[in-house]
Amino acid sequence: MKSNKINIVFALPNLLPGGAERVFSYIAQNIDSKKFNATLLIVGYSKDASYDIKNIDLVFLEKSRVKDGLFALYKYIRKHKPDILVSAIGHLNLVVAYMSIFFPKTKFIAREVTVLSLDTAFFKTKKFNPLAFISENRFNYFDKIICQSQDMLDDIKNSYRIKANKMVVINNPITDGFKLKQTQSNSNQIQFITVGRLSKEKGYERILKLLSKLDFPFHYTIIGDGIEKEHIFSLIENYSLKDKITHIEFTKEVSKYLKKSDFFLQGSYFEGFPNCLIESCAVGTPVIAFKAPGGTKEIIENGVNGYLVDSEDEYLEKLMDSHKFNPIDVRESVFKKFNKDLIIHEYEDLFINILK
Template structure:
């Protein structure tokens, strides 16, 4: 009988559209040690929507429009291939995987959460009764391990979902690309601001635009992203008479180029999981001005080193007006020392090996 030498891991995502979980999962799956692991990236959604290039691993698309529609094909896939480890991300998919794990007792199931859950629930809370809320809340008890992207996420799950600390591991997101350090920024001219991220309510674009409407020096603001708040955001651009100062880009694979041309990355979020866009901005040497909110932002930003963390809109505006010379090399070093790809991949590999050998 042939002895099995590698661990089979299936990484599962709802889709491969632009997003933090999609970028990180596709990166980890492609870069973990191929002498130890056989990786498969399984996507519930459509191959035509793939925004990231995936090479060197098994890539499977179920070609389904919704996670719920992919449940049976996904179950059949796991039944056929019997992986050692299944790693899923995003709340609704994690809920399905939690209860599916009951049918695969020999497989280790890992959930990777993407935000500070209790804050997210409160932010979008409605008065209507949600019969699925208890099922969703109990999902963590069925996983062998839960990956949190930040310390705030871990603390939130332990406190609000009664999960034991030893069941959780904090692994930050890695710097996924080889970002080129930009040259020293020019000392004068139109100040270039940028935000990269989903156009959704929790991202706080409305308060960024409100603040920018009060800026009195010449500036240009580039927004890269799409989402269900696109029309609302663009309407506010008109309302604040900022049309000639703002460029909106739906999607681009050249994000690093735009980051390098910018003087500051602006983050308006009310909460975050672990914002990839901030470490990417710092990776090219562009500092960040952000609000001090729940999530991983505070683990990335070192005040005065690679940006500022602001308590309110008045302080944020003051930071925009503050004159400081930033060293791109120092900004870059602040994140590479903590979130470099080698370090984060090793943390994932250690987690996988510990689970298999437990």
């Protein structure tokens, strides 16, 4: 007897540490099993998996790169014929977009993770490329595009000339394990923290510069790894901050470190939808962030769960601010908008409606 459940495949390049990987796999595991048969399909290696996946099928194609997994991915879709395939992260979305031509009975959904035009401009990756049209045209082949923030939707609509009704904004959920801290830090040092990839757009340079100007005791914890690691550590040496900083490349206990902190510091020049901010607020730790394109301004409410600032001078002023935030209010500010039940329901509605 044929099941009435919707067969849905969630595809990722890998399960290495990263916000997109963690949130995407979380969504796959938490949609209603009475309505959906969910599979998490990973192009990369099982040995690299950084997240425990439970209660759904998990398939690894065991390929080093997306382009090496083209044939295996095609074979998988042809064999299993899912009702819906949802892919995430740009290079996999590009491949899946054109592969969708061969599977007209499957609905294809892309989930993007950043404000694309700003990412291109920031890293100066836009140069003459005879295949540029193929990349820029990819969104036309999807049945729906999930954007994590309104800025992301507006950017895709304007940069790629995609109709707004083909896109939907669904924010990221607060994942399990981020519970309200019981007490505020009793340390005689102010405890700052940043969780995120060590890359240029995350703005570690300006955070470190501002921290070097503080004249009171503090400690700064950085959780993350990336290509800017060597440069960031050279700045730490130059600013004489080595004794005030702890670096952790990866941990499954992010919540524990957030709870011990007084403020989360974000220096990003742009964001898609920064999971780390809602997670920090979810445990009751407020955020100091620069106003930046992306989802940050959808999360931070000035004076309620942190501060949004326009300049480095204003950021420094907030670093020295003595205002005490109520952890309960900080948590409620994000929980009312981004709790998992609300966000998962939005995903389920999308999947059901796209098949009608």
